Every structure is written in C-alpha cells, then in structure tokens.
Amino acid sequence: ILAIQTENKTFRRILSNIEEDLRKGISFSDATAKHPKIFPPIFVNMVKAGEATGNLDETLDRLASYLENQYDLKKKIQSTMAYPLVLFVIMIFVVIFLMVSIVPTFTKMFAQLGGDLPGITLFMIGASKAVQNYWWLGLLTLFMLGIAIRLLLKNNASFRYYVHTFLLKMPIFGKLLQKEAISRMTRTLSSLVASSVPILESLSIVERVVNNPVLAKILSEARRSLENGRRLSEPLSRSWLIPPLVTQMVAIGEETGSLDFMLEKIADFYDAEVNRTVDTLKSLIEPIMIVILAVLVGIVVLSIVVPMFSMLQQI
Numbered sequence: 001i002l003a004i005q006t007e008n009k010t011f012r013r014i015l016s017n018i019e020e021d022l023r024k025g026i027s028f029s030d031a032t033a034k035h036p037k038i039f040p041p042i043f044v045n046m047v048k049a050g051e052a053t054g055n056l057d058e059t060l061d062r063l064a065s066y067l068e069n070q071y072d073l074k075k076k077i078q079s080t081m082a083y084p085l086v087l088f089v090i091m092i093f094v095v096i097f098l099m100v101s102i103v104p105t106f107t108k109m110f111a112q113l114g115g116d117l118p119g120i121t122l123f124m125i126g127a128s129k130a131v132q133n134y135w136w137l138g139l140l141t142l143f144m145l146g147i148a149i150r151l152l153l154k155n156n157a158s159f160r161y162y163v164h165t166f167l168l169k170m171p172i173f174g175k176l177l178q179k180e181a182i183s184r185m186t187r188t189l190s191s192l193v194a195s196s197v198p199i200l201e202s203l204s205i206v207e208r209v210v211n212n213p214v215l216a217k218i219l220s221e222a223r224r225s226l227e228n229g230r231r232l233s234e235p236l237s238r239s240w241l242i243p244p245l246v247t248q249m250v251a252i253g254e255e256t257g258s259l260d261f262m263l264e265k266i267a268d269f270y271d272a273e274v275n276r277t278v279d280t281l282k283s284l285i286e287p288i289m290i291v292i293l294a295v296l297v298g299i300v301v302l303s304i305v306v307p308m309f310s311m312l313q314q315i
Contacts, residue, residue: 014038027051041205042066042188046195059195066191070184072124073274077180081173087289091296096131098300103128106304117307124303163214168214168241176277181212182246183270185219190263199259200226214241232259245269 003015014035021031029048032039043063050059071165091192107125110117117125152159168174169179185206192202203223207216221235233251246266253262 008217011038028056040209042192042209045197045201045205046192049192049197050193053196055195062191064132066187069187069271073180073183073271076278077176078275080176080281083282083288087285091289091293094293095296096135098297099124099128099131099187103300103304110307118303121303121307122297124300157213161217164214166287172281176274176281177210178241179270179273179277181210181215182242183267183274185210185215186246186263187267188272190260190267191265194260199232218242239271 003012003019006012006015017034018028018031021034022028027048029044029051032047033044038222046059046063053059080227083192103124106127110121110125153163170177188206188209189202192205193199195312197205200223203219203226207219207223210216210219218235218239218241221239222232225235226232231254232248233254236250237244237247249262249266250259252260
C-alpha cells in the first residue's frame with residue numbers, strides 16, 4: 001500500500017524491495033538496513049528493538065514523532081540563519097551597485113572641478129575603482145575559498161571540529177545552535193532508550209547521527225565512562241557545551257531509573273528555548289540589518305556630499 005501511494009520512484013522501488021525481503025523471511029530491521037541512505041541507524045536499531053519486544057507499532061509511532069520534531073526544528077534553525085544571510089547578500093549588492101554606478105559619475109565631476117578631496121571620498125573612489133577593475137578576482141577568490149572549505153570539512157576531521165566549535169561559540173547564533181544540538185542529542189537518546197536499545201549501543205548510534213563532531217566527542221567520552229563502570233553524567237558535567245541543567249537531570253534519571261523520561265523532558269525544554277530564541281532573533285534581525293544597510297549607504301552618500309559642500313563654499 002505504501003509503495004503504491006508513494007510518488008517518489010526511488011522510494012517506491014525501495015519499499016517494493018523491502019516487501020520482497022519480508023516475504024523471504026528477512027526481518028523488517030534487516031530489510032531497511034540494506035538502504036542506509038534512506039533509513040539511518042537510529043531507525044534500524046529502534047525497529048530492531050521494537051521487533052524484539054513485540055512493540056513495533058509503538059516504536060514506529062515514536063520514530064514518526066521523533067523525525068517530525070527533528071524536521072520542524074531543523075527548518076526553524078535554517079530559516080533563522082538564512083534570513084540574515086539573504087539580507088547580507090542584498091546589502092553587498094546594494095553597495096556594489098553604488099560603487100559601480102553612482103560613485104564613478106561623481107568621480108568624473110570632481111576630477112573636472114579639481115581641488116583637494118577629503119579622505120573618505122578618496123577611499124571611496126579607490127574602492128570603486130577596485131570593484132570595477134578586480135570584481136572577477138573577488139568572485140574567483142570567493143569561489144575557490146568555498147571549494148577549499150567544503151573539501152576541508154569533508155576530509156579533515158580536525159578542521160571540521162574547530163569549525164563547529166567556532167559556530168557553537170559565536171555570539172547570539174552560537175547559543176541557538178547549542179540549544180538545538182542538545183535538543184537533538186537528548187531526544188534521539190531518549191527515543192533509543194525508550195525503545196529498549198542498550199545504552200552503550202544508543203550512545204554509539206547518537207554519536208554517529210548527531211552530525212556535530214564536538215557533541216560526538218562528548219558522547220564518545222560518555223560511552224567510555226559507562227564502559228568503565230562510571231556514570232553517564234560525569235563526562236557531561238566536564239564539558240563546556242553541556243549546561244548544568246542537563247547533567248543534573250541526567251544524574252536524576254540515572255538514580256531513579258527514568259533516564260528516557262528525563263532526556264525527553266530536557267529535549268522538550270530546549271525545543272521551547274529554541275522556539276523562543278528564533279522568535280526573538282527574527283524580531284531583532286530586521287531592524288539591525290536595516291541600520292547596518294543605512295550606515296553603509298550613508299558612508300557612500302557622505303563621501304559624495306562632503307566634497308560638494310566644500311566646492312560650494314569655495315564658489
């Protein structure tokens with residue numbers, strides 16, 4: 001039924017393959033494990049635990065809620081980060097337009113009239129000439145820099161770790177990314193533990209799917225701590241990324257045997273924090289970017305107006 005209803009041809013074919021495997025006697029978890037690009041480790045392992053406990057329907061329902069929540073959270077973060085980026089690109093184009101179209105017109109007029117020009121005007125004329133003559137070099141540099149960063153992020157683990165550390169420590173946006181990362185980690189771990197996946201295996205899965213090397217390192221230390229007979233909360237309390245609230249609630253969950261419940265509560269709390277932060281940032285970003293744009297345009301206008309006033313006074 002799902003294969004018939006699915007419009008995506010690739011996914012339809014995968015569902016048909018899974019149906020064939022099930023008819024051959026292969027378990028649902030093993031059938032989905034053959035398609036790792038579609039079904040991540042958390043899906044496969046939770047389904048495997050659901051099959052073992054006889055609660056596959058509850059497990060799939062929990063998975064659906066988890067994936068929907070993660071998708072909504074991801075889209076909110078993306079929209080919040082994309083908004084200032086779009087405004088920044090618009091600002092760059094406005095400044096380039098002024099440099100290429102407006103400033104050269106007044107440069108010719110100043111050259112004809114003669115006289116000494118103020119420093120801000122000389123700087124703007126020099127910047128205008130640089131943009132007109134070397135715009136291709138700027139674009140080429142940005143293109144090459146983008147490729148280099150992408151390759152380093154893909155192939156260099158140390159570079160990827162330091163980039164994520166920098167992003168998490170950024171003013172304003174760093175706190176938002178930190179809350180989102182903690183929410184994703186705790187909700188994923190809660191879903192796995194609640195589905196009866198062993199804690200060590202759960203930590204290993206979260207480490208792979210969390211998509212953050214800084215958080216993955218903390219989870220690796222937590223897994224080793226458990227393997228050595230210590231508590232999960234101990235390595236978490238030593239990390240700058242994990243707030244005291246998280247470690248305290250994890251410690252309580254360990255003491256009371258309700259770790260999955262406590263992790264879910266942490267995730268709910270940070271989801272609400274992310275939503276509040278997103279709403280606050282959206283209300284603040286627009287006026288801040290407008291002020292920055294006004295300042296940039298004002299500098300260009302000032303570089304033109306100041307020498308014109310000087311010339312009028314001389315006349």
